[in-house]
Amino acid sequence: MSSEQTPETGGKSLFSLQRRERLMEELRAHGAITVRDIAAKLGVSELTIRRDVNTLADEGLVSRVHGGATLPSPLDRSVAVGRPSPHSYSIGMVVPSLDYYWPQVISGARGEAEVQNLRILVRGSAYDAADNRRQVQALLDTQNIDGLIVAPDMGGAHGKELLRWLNALPIPVVMAERRAPLEIPSHRLEWVATDHSFGAGMAVRHLWQEGHRMIGCLTDSTSPTSPHVVRGWKQALAALKIPLDASIHEDSAKLDNGDRAKHFDHVLELCRTSGTTAMLVHSDTQAVAFVQHCVDKGVDVPGSMAIVGYDDEVAYLAEPAISAVRPPKSYVGKVAVQLMAARLAEGRMRPVHRIDLNPELIVRDSSLGAPVLPTDSVLEESL
Amino acid sequence: MSSEQTPETGGKSLFSLQRRERLMEELRAHGAITVRDIAAKLGVSELTIRRDVNTLADEGLVSRVHGGATLPSPLDRSVAVGRPSPHSYSIGMVVPSLDYYWPQVISGARGEAEVQNLRILVRGSAYDAADNRRQVQALLDTQNIDGLIVAPDMGGAHGKELLRWLNALPIPVVMAERRAPLEIPSHRLEWVATDHSFGAGMAVRHLWQEGHRMIGCLTDSTSPTSPHVVRGWKQALAALKIPLDASIHEDSAKLDNGDRAKHFDHVLELCRTSGTTAMLVHSDTQAVAFVQHCVDKGVDVPGSMAIVGYDDEVAYLAEPAISAVRPPKSYVGKVAVQLMAARLAEGRMRPVHRIDLNPELIVRDSSLGAPVLPTDSVLEESL
DNA sequence: TCTGAAACGTTCAAACTCGAACAAATGAGA
């Protein structure tokens, strides 16, 4: 039977139906899968996944290829069963990355598009307004889309201009994980976004409940999520009557990897002098790096430093496994498509919708238990 | 929640119904169950649970898999799983009034409940937290509701206590036209509300576009909508670089009808001295009264004073007909039911949703055209 | 064209689950 060590399933066996659901999620997220990767990820044999792929291919849900499967292809003549009727509408989807975070949004979107009988065309872009616009224009020019789902970069003058342009497009636009600032005309734009300030607040309250009384925040302000995380952290401190000016907030934007170790040393020193025993760290990759740094310096996690990450993309891979705030990425994609489908069906009669989704806190080893008060000598020695 | 015929019609043991409810609770909590675990947990044979699973699968509530059951899966082809056909939930709905504004919310809710095959029980209450709680408790005690839609009064200590109580109820709660403040624990509450600050902003921008350069605001702070309207008015003034401290904001809370005429005179005098040629008036009833007062005093509407109301309940009845911001009341009710239906179907897997709906500006006679600059003598004569 | 690595398909076994058949217990109604 299956391996008990696989991180993805947390040691739990999935039923075959759930395994095929996961397989479809991965396929929608990435467009193609290999039998080997999925078997490793789900902790089962390649033969089992191969059987699953065959079953799904027989149902017309995937196109089987050597070594794996792809989303159903019009070139695939092996299936005769389950071909959907012609799509009612086409929607374009432009995301800033096809890695880290966005594949699950795409997977949710593709799954819902299937349910709603919509054709969806996904394009990867960058955290760059000019490139976003180029990709959108390409979809408009070549694909005849009826609606657009986009996660635009909104920084700087280019970003603001992009929003005005999106607001003026002749087709409906839904933003995923973005909210237009008040000062930009955006009355036609709909959006669905994770409430990151709520997520940060949840992490702070969790750490407070575990006994921490000084809780810091380490962010990366190159990320559009960062301001929301900081706002939630501040609001939660205020609600708990923790003085903000005594609390650590550091940012690692624009640091090279070499500088980052020094910066982490600096953060640990600030923690020591301020009595901070817990940190909310955005994003997950930085949390993993910070945990590793702590361990390298002999700072016990969570005994001397409790850590909560953000995004829950790789937090589980660390040793110890890191607690994390997990945005409902799949739902973001799904709800974006639902908004679009309703807009296309109902037109102007329907009021503009703007939706916040709450994340979930996944508690793992890195934040369990009350702080073990460190003696100064332990931290001195580790620095 | 009963998926079978009620016990009083005989033939079904109450225990078997309760067992299936427990089974469904476990399923919604975990996404999947094994026959073995549930049989052990409930102290019955695996065959009994297997029979239950078969029954629930036949009703479309679960997907049966080898060894157990999962939540209904799109990959499950054995039954039409999209909509559980016989199953119906009851939801309670408590609104502060059965007049003015709320009938359309109720209508939207009832329509959608019909579409979703839900039983909906509506109770009128008051703008009073204690009465709200009494009505909710009555529904819980006597009607066996599975979910609650409510527009609670959140003012004062009673209001905050009501929110905490609603957050802790064992059934899902959706708020209509309400948002919990940050400081109250409300992580389970979902809501759909009109974005009144956006609405107020829209009205200000409309008046600006008609040529008005000083735009005041007249509110009634006994209404929960009022703070949002004021915030939107302020934000829009800021965006248009209209100085806030030179702009008129008056409130008519706590005035008797007799005092209101004097207050309106006072407002008109402030307009005259400040050069204000347009007013956003919340709510509609106050806008109608203000327009009538202006006409009585010889102040030409919209020539000397342009007016936009709020709520669009009676604005069209006035002479001249009054422009108004119209919240999408029917959609508020409809979306509240959609949130509840999805919550009941999906359980904890679904993230908490919070939805803003944008209102619409209905332009009528009362705000058309540029201001005709009034001579002082005309206004002197009218006072 | 040839070769080696990777992937695939078949067969068989192990482990687990299913459900038919039958029996026992319980409750409702005559």
Next chain:
DNA sequence: TCTCATTTGTTCGAGTTTGAACGTTTCAGA
């Protein structure tokens, strides 16, 4: 009190799922 229907439990043969082993096929690179 009796009868019938319903619910629940036990037994055991049949069915399902998964993985190991091994032979076959496919693909990429020399």
